[in-house]
Amino acid sequence: MVHVVLTGFMATGKTEVGRRLARILACPFMDIDSLVEVAAGRTVAEIFANEGEPCSIPRTAAAWPRPGPSCASRPDRKRFSGGWGTPRAGRSWRTRTAHQIGLRASRRCSPSAHLRMPLPPMRSTLPSSASTTSSSACAGSWRDGDGVQVVEAEARVTAEGAVQEVEVGLGPRSYSIVIGAGLLPGVGTRLASLGLHGRAAVVTSERIGALYREPIVESLRAAGFHPTAVEFPDGEEHKNLAWLAVLYDRLLEAGLERRSLVVAVGGGVVTDLAGFAAATLLRGLPMALVPTTLVGQVDAAIGGKTGMNHVLGKNLIGAFHQPRVVIADVDVLRTLPRREFIAGLSETIKYGIIRDAALFRHLEERLSEVLELRRDLLVGLVAACCRHKATVVGDDEREEGGGRMVLNFGHTMGHALEALTDYRRFLHGEAVAIGMVAAARVSRALGRCGSETVGRLERLLKRAGLPTEIPGGMTPTALALAMQTDKKSVDGRIRFVCVEEIGRTSFVELTAQEIVNHL
Ligand SMILES: NC(=O)c1ccc[n+]([C@@H]2O[C@H](COP(=O)([O-])OP(=O)(O)OC[C@H]3O[C@@H](n4cnc5c(N)ncnc54)[C@H](O)[C@@H]3O)[C@@H](O)[C@H]2O)c1
Known part of the structure; x- marks a missing residue:
């Protein structure tokens, strides 16, 4: 089951958008405001008037639904949750099982125009809401009038391709592959939710770095990491021992220690090189992979194989080193050169022919839409392939x-x-x-x-x-x-x-x- 959680500051439209989305996708809708009111026996306006704004965080935390029978009762359906406040409580299961959509108010729109009550002083709520919004998978925007439709359209597209998680079951080395659209801004919080912290080196190529370094470094910083970007020139010819030595130097210069994190962002070349560095530097560092090619998302980033080229042949030097998580954002495939995307499709067709007749038939029927990079189909396709690779690797x-x-x-x-x-x-x-x-x-x-x-x-x-x-x-x-x-x-x-x-x-x-x- 996929939960979709709408987060955001007061009056950003969570309830309105949540109700609409729930109608569109025929899912139950849960408003945290209502849960808070039921629990308190008073309206939110009364709580604010009597207790002030600081009470919102603990009250919302207490009301937030926990994973359990009530959340698992409809395994076939998506569930939308809206409401005020976005507490830390439950964040871990939300980041694991929920697709989060953050809504922001535009400057032109005064929140008080949408409130049924006067605005309280906003000392603590603002930073808390802001940090959670930055962790969301997809930030929408709110404007008066047509704003709801803008948010709705954006959120709907995102929700249709809602996040899927595939578990690679390897005992103590098990990890999740998270597949969805618009995931990059949430990379930091997801890694933090795994207990990772401290220094983090974002290893990528110059070309991919120019496209995706910023959102990832920003999200790491917002989640409390101390990130550094380490880049090397683009291309297979750099997947060798000479560039590995350069990478070691840069990682050590960046002050990486035994518990520091390597975040590899790129195709198979980057994940192989950064993965081998993470496997060997300081006898092994935790690593997270953010594959940016279709080959990376369905193959190279899954299974823990890292490979370095030698003059005598490809991938002759390598190690097994499993990542802590793989985050596959299908939106990055939009900037991938067309030829590279199509080459990746070859691997997806391979999964169909070796293990999954239904996947093969699906590709036969929906190929033109996949070629148009339809988000929901890409999420489903990558997830299906990941499931197969995870099973084989497991x-x-x-x-x-x-x-x-x-x-x-x-x-x-x-x-x-x-x-x-x-x-x-x-x-x-x-x-x-x-x-x-x-x-x-x-x-x-x-x-x-x-x-x-x-x-x-x-x-x-x-x-x-x-x-x-x-x-x-x-x-x-x-x-x-x-x-x-x-x-x-x-x-x-x-x-x-x-x-x-x-x-x-x-x-x-x-x-x-x-x-x-x-x-
Ligand atoms: N370890 C494994 O299990 C495994 C499995 C398969 C392949 N591999 C290795 O992976 C490598 C091939 O990887 P690949 O096919 O992912 O290609 P790649 O890493 O060589 O990337 C292909 C090109 O696309 C660019 N690119 C990547 N993502 C982009 C994006 N989102 N937007 C714009 N440009 C982008 C890259 O800069 C590069 O120029 C080979 O070295 C192969 O040996 C490893």
């Missing part, structure tokens, strides 16, 4: 049991294509798209799946704008050689992932030559 955290191997579907050929083209021609997801079609054709040749399966996969990838054919001029011998030298090949044999039907796979041991023979 069963085989360190790639020991072989369960994680299923994620390699399409990667045997994909890696070979990347290597043969010197990692310049294809983005990873593009090479994997060709590799998935090749894997499906090999599966068909082995009698494991029918032509219908191969055809559906090819059609969906093509519609997404992904390549599906091995480029002409690449000889079977060269392909076989490249697959043979892949680090996942053992004694010349490759554990090849076949598709049986959409959503179901199997393994077969093949030599690289046998794979190309079946293409």
Whole structure:
């Protein structure tokens, strides 16, 4: 169940917007004002008149609903809560289970115009409300007249793609992946709610930093952290030991200690490099990941693998280091280059074909809307993929049991294509798209799946704008050689992932030559 909590200072429209949203989405609405009045046996105006404004915080805290039978009674429905004051009490479960929307009053609008009572002195309420509003997932605005519609439209879009949480179950190393829209301003409070505090290094690339450094550093500062931004130049060519050394220097210069936090903000390059630094510096620092590419949100940021390139090959140096939380804000995908987004779609299609026929069908039906970056669909898509990756990782955290191997579907050929083209021609997801079609054709040749399966996969990838054919001029011998030298090949044999039907796979041991023979 998803709760939506509207927060904000008095007269910012929480009750009005809450009622409207509840009507639109057919959800129950709970007004904290009413709960306070019932508990006190008096109206809010009377409480203010008799006790003054300072009473608002403890009274609201006492009235705030706790997670329990009353909140869990309608698991299929969203619930809206509005009301006055936004107490610390219950903040932890709110940040875990609720999607928060902060409403602000514009300067032009006098709050007293909306109040049914005279304004009390506002010593303590203002800072408290302000800090909570800054922690909200999405700040709306209130203006007279059409203001309600503005807030409503914004909040509605946000609520439709309300926050989803996926748990990666790894015993003491378990963590949540939080997926939603407009999450960046709430990064600081979410991390603070996990008990993290003190110095925090926001590690990102210069390009991504220019876009997202400020809101994240600001939210950390507002939540009581001492943040520093550490940036390195953009690009895969910086995911190496030379830049790792530079990163160590900067993190130490920033005064990071054993309990300081590393917040990696970026695609797989950033999360791999920052993740490896966090895994090794001072024998391991807590880390949070804010993936900014689709590949990062559905793959690279989940599972704790960090990888550094060596002159002899990609990701040859690495460590497992699980983050404390992953915060995937789908809004950042709007600035992602189109080609990168489409390459990420390849990984989402992979989850469909290896584990989830319904997800595959959903992509077939709604692909054009996903390509238009519809927020609610993106939240759902990223969450679905994260659930699959979380399950696979939860069963085989360190790639020991072989369960994680299923994620390699399409990667045997994909890696070979990347290597043969010197990692310049294809983005990873593009090479994997060709590799998935090749894997499906090999599966068909082995009698494991029918032509219908191969055809559906090819059609969906093509519609997404992904390549599906091995480029002409690449000889079977060269392909076989490249697959043979892949680090996942053992004694010349490759554990090849076949598709049986959409959503179901199997393994077969093949030599690289046998794979190309079946293409
Ligand atoms: N550790 C793992 O489990 C894992 C899994 C998959 C991939 N990876 C690694 O991830 C890397 C690829 O990551 P990627 O596909 O996320 O690409 P990336 O990190 O290389 O980013 C791609 C490009 O997009 C830019 N960018 C990123 N987010 C942006 C945004 N929101 N707006 C504008 N520009 C943005 C980047 O600056 C970069 O130029 C590879 O090094 C790969 O080895 C690791």
